[in-house]
Amino acid sequence: FGSSLGSSSCTLPAQSWNTDMVRSHRIAASVVASLTLVPVPRRRPACCAEPPGGQRKLSYYGSYASDRFRGGIGNRVGVDESRSKELPGSGVVRAAVFSETHDRLRDWATAENWRQATEIHKAAYFTRTENPLQEAVVEHIRQHYKSSAHVSREPVQMALFRLEDVSSFKERCQKATVSRLPEIVHGVFDEKSEKCIVDFANKRLGGGWLSYGCVQEEIMFIQRFDYGAICARSLLEMPDPSAEPLASPFSMHPNEAWLLRGAPSYAELGWYGRPPKNAMERVKLLDPAEDQATMPTVVAIDAIKANFETYEREHLEMMLVKAYTGFVAAREDPDLGGQDLIATGSWGCGAFYNSEPVMFAVQVLAANAAGVRLTYHVLGDGRALAPAVALLEEALVKKLSVAETLDLVAARCAEDPDWRTKFKPLKSSM
Secondary structure (H helix, E strand, O other): OHHHOOOOOOOOOHHHHHHHHHHHHHHHHHHHHOOOOOOOOOOOOHHHOOOOOOOOOOOOOHHHOOOOOOOOOOEEOOOOOOOOEEEOOOOEEEEEEEEEOHHHHHHHOOHHHHHHHHHHHHHHOOOOOOOHHHHHHHHHHHHHHHHOOOOOOOOEEEEEEEEOOHHHHHHHHHHOEOOOOOEEEEOOOOOOOOOEEEEEEOOEOOOOOOOOOOOHHHHHHHHOHHHHHHHHHHHHOOOOOOOOOEEOOOEOOOOEEEEEEOOOOOEEEOOOOOOOOOHHHHEEEOOHHHHOOOOOEEEEEEOOOOOOOOOOHHHHHHHHHHHHHHHHHHHHOOOOOOOOEEEEOOOOOOOOOOOHHHHHHHHHHHHHHHOOEEEEEEOOOOHHHHHHHHHHHHHHHOOOEHHHHHHHHHHHHHHOHHHOOOOOHHHHOO
16 A cells, blocks of 8 residues: 555545545445345244335344444545455455554644543543543553554554445355354453454444443553554544544444554553553553564454344344455455464454354354354353354254354244343343
8 A cells, every 4th residue: 555545534525525424324234134044944933924015124233223324334524435446256345445643643733622622532432431530641642652662554444335246245145154153262352363353343343442332342442542542633634523423434334344554552451441540650651663563464354232131033144244345355465465374362252242152153154155264262151152052063063064054053043942042121221
């Protein structure tokens, strides 16, 4: 890319925002509408019976359907797709690349700019609560970032990918067999040795990193400060999203994923979750030059937030599309890809209520369709994965295709309580 791309985080005219919104929503709708790979003739449980008058419409963001963004991301602005690039044979296109120098991001990250971005972030997107201690931690690291003399050897890059050709995706799923299962390891990612890792992302990249929430994605965007800076800057370069339902460029629809690279670590946070009272004492400031050669490529994919107990086949297909899009981008993009081993884990299995066996199976199927290998990290004893491992081993022995194995997963979800989500209607409504 080099200097030919420059900084892509520009504000587009109003007409371009609407064009991007309509095009993306039409593509997403067409993907969801035509996804069925191999129909599964089975009786639907009574709790999942179709309503009178036709088929029920499922949404990737059903749990947010009543918000002012109507369950999606809103009208995304600031994405120039004039230089989109197909990944041949995959059905996926690289829609846009944002490339920026570290020096320009550091120059932008003044105290006043950061304060304004934080206020917009809280007013428009993460409105439920705030955590002053987390904001203080971020400000502490921002000062370190601003004062650093680090000179980066490569730009910070964030690329948006989208599944557009459903027929190519179907063909891959029907032809690719389950031939590889992941290596399962205990513990968190080793970002010094693992060259490509999954960001269990929010539909808005970074999640609540500016104000509250300190889990995997937020920690990444705080520690790898360039990612946070490029997203924060976009909030000041777009119309006010608290006044109208707009999304920054760094967001994604259900059939999209992001690749990120070029951001070394400036800090290490010594906790996971809500910052403790002694959070400042547990922040370790780092020299980013020491991570220049080891910083991984990041695959950012957001999971369904379950507001249902039993997975429908459509839920599984939508998540398969999401993971496949990210994995195939990491492997096949000629400029940002080249990765054939990806580290992942329990995607969406915490606050998003997803099932460990289901999310393990979906990611394994996506990896086999995309032609990548997985290292799967678990934090417990891994026993929750046993039903999925057994199912996938059966598929491997029988040389079943990805599509055929998805049939097995769908049937298991309909019949076996161990394959249901963690969503509890009574508890969630309290």
